[in-house]
Amino acid sequence: MALAQIGVTGLAVMGRNLARNFARNGFTVAVHNRSPQKMQSLIEEHGDEGDFIGSESLEDFVASLERPRKVVIMVQAGAATDAVIDSLVPLLETGDIVIDAGNAHYPDTRRREAALKELGLHFVGAGVSGGEEGALLGPSIMPGGPAESYETLGPILEKIAAQVDGVPCCTHVGPDGAGHFVKMVHNGIEYADMQLIGEAYQLLRDGLSLSPAEIGEIFAQWNEGDLESFLIEITAEVLGQVDARTGKPLVDVIVDQAGQKGTGRWTVQNALDLGVPVTGIAEATFARAISSQVAQREAARDVLSASTSDWHINNREGFIEDVRLALYASKVVAYAQGFDQIQAASEQYGWDIDRGAMARIWRGGCIIRARFLNRITEAYERDGELASLLVDPYFADAVSEGVGAWRRIVSMAALTGVPTPAFSSSLAYYDALRSERLPAALIQGQRDFFGAHTYKRVDAEGTFHTLWSGDRSEVEA
Ligand SMILES: NC(=O)c1ccc[n+]([C@@H]2O[C@H](COP(=O)([O-])OP(=O)(O)OC[C@H]3O[C@@H](n4cnc5c(N)ncnc54)[C@H](OP(=O)(O)O)[C@@H]3O)[C@@H](O)[C@H]2O)c1
Secondary structure, eight states: OOOBSEEEEOOSHHHHHHHHHHHHTTOOEEEEOSSHHHHHHHHHHHGGGSOEEEOSSHHHHHHTBOSSOEEEEOSOTTHHHHHHHHHHGGGOOTTOEEEEOSOOOHHHHHHHHHHHHHTTOEEEEEEEESHHHHHHHOOEEEEOSOHHHHHHHHHHHHHHSOEETTEESBOOOOSTTHHHHHHHHHHHHHHHHHHHHHHHHHHHHHHHOOOHHHHHHHHHHHTTTTTOBHHHHHHHHHHHOBOTTTSSBHHHHSOSOOOOOSHHHHHHHHHHHHTOOOHHHHHHHHHHHHHTOHHHHHHHHTTSOOOOOOOOOSOHHHHHHHHHHHHHHHHHHHHHHHHHHHHHHHHHHTOOOOHHHHHHHTSSSSTTOBTHHHHHHHHHHHOTTOSOGGGSHHHHHHHHHHHHHHHHHHHHHHHHTOOOHHHHHHHHHHHHHHOSSOTHHHHHHHHHHHHOOOBOOSSSSSOEEEOTTTTOOEEEO
């Protein structure tokens, strides 16, 4: 009997499409699901797309794979993934490769990788982005785990990944949890990007009293330039959609409470641990939380005074261009912060992640795919040690060009009372980075006052403390 080159267990929407993608690309694929109906229906409905070997038992599934076996697990993250690993492991042999392609939290991936290594097995935590359509037609794939396993697994994954300019959107990210970590930050950046787009929409709507469809047309135009991306493209589509029931713009009948599955929260929690400011991602995550705080919003609506100014827009086209420039600049900040987080984790865990390669594999297949990512890859190719994306000459110029517009938009939003947390915090971050002196000096003074936390001086080596409750002389600490 012919053996399968790769297997997929967990055939809900993602696993099913990933298995079809393998088969359509010429791989013989073994398929298995806890409840066999999903396996049977896959073969009944799509068996003609390629070579599938279906198994009802995990034992038969494992036996249908060529060695080293490559088993993709595509089930719910967390306990379900552990349960599948636990049943799979006793059936595997040294050198086999287990790939978790679900949305695992990277510390879980690190734990699983270490445990399977003890047993002589390779564990690859692979971030997969692009939703169900990406899984079928070509996702962006971010595999971590041992470099050795990528030698056999990589060519298979690269074949089913999205391709941009003939380059696959898949590369070995780094050891153990690196792949799932990068996927997590990808999702965090996705949160920031969506929030920024939302703020731009609200400004255009309130400032120019435009209809959603008219704003959709502006986004469609923006999609022809530097902002070209999947998220801008779908924004134009969503804003142009008319609700069949009411004839109103669909966006006006959707409840304004944004959901989240938790990857934004994970990104922010980790950024706090690493001490990396990801203000764009954090504000985006909190903005979703505020939107869902129904009780607080209702209580505040009629109580909190506005004291807002009226809009004064003399130049309609100029305002639209200002919003576009502010959006682009804020977006550069959000991405710069995300890449800083990847770099910090890479250093902390010894992952040696190539940031330019991450931007390259996000160019296709995934939700944040964008023209702009080419520029990020180029920036890291120019300087692999770049301190911040913002100081790369291309991005420094691009943001400097828009900084006046950015300030006008953020101040106008504050005066008119439009909440723009991501635009505003990105500008504040930009200004903090470029400031000669920050009030952190005062904070150090305060800390020394109440907690003898000491401070350093600008004009002398060493650590100092002022005797605040004594004669206020300074001593070396
Ligand atoms: N949906 C997306 O757009 C998307 C995008 C990227 C990544 N992901 C990730 O991809 C993974 C799969 O997502 P999904 O939406 O296709 O499926 P899902 O709804 O997350 O999971 C359902 C699958 O998990 C299996 N399962 C659950 N508990 C199990 C257990 N204890 N033992 C064995 N199998 C178990 C189910 O088997 P039964 O059929 O027997 O119940 C079913 O095949 C998730 O980690 C998800 O976060 C999803």
